[in-house]
Amino acid sequence: MSAFLAYGRQTIEDDDIAAVAEALRSDFLTTGPRVEAFEDAFAEAVGARYAVACSNGTAALHLAMMALDVRPGEMVIVPSITFLATANCARYVGAEVIFADVDPSTGLMTPQTLQAALEQVGDRRLRAVLPVHLRGDVAELDRLAALTTQAGAVLVEDAPHALGSVAVFDNQKERIGDCRHSAMSTFSFHPVKPSPPVKAA
């Protein structure tokens, strides 16, 4: 007998299947009114002013770097524990990556580890800091944002693990994606990202 750990357990219901079938029978297989409806619904769900749909979380990170006009030779700070797309997006636009250490108990970039990474930047041009939220746990956005702004850079949240997370900063609730402390947040619909935690079978 062998046991398998499930990689993820998605919930697909009949109305999901019907919605896909309806799209397949419609005039638009890409673009079209469903994309706009999805963007509006997503922005409302996370409390953002705007949402832009793209093919996956990696493309979202790449577009974030392009939207900020990050250029070759400029610096981007990312945490040392993350999916490789967080660092790759900087490389896609020719920027250099500096890895910030993470808290060993949470895996998250912290104000202290960001401060140490900022010291490594020296007199090079830092353009962006990308904290990553992990398993629904949210990085200390208020303090990371303050340090980032002080360094003349822009905070972008890499948030695929935190769709639906809510944090409290200054006694105020912050929905991840509302971008109160960042210029942009990126998400992913890879099936293990928004799914609930896997329970043992």
Ligand SMILES: Cc1ncc(COP(=O)(O)O)c(C=O)c1O
């Ligand atoms: C933290 C993080 N950022 C970015 C991505 C990239 O998302 P996608 O797989 O949709 O390209 C992932 C997904 O694996 C991720 O875990």
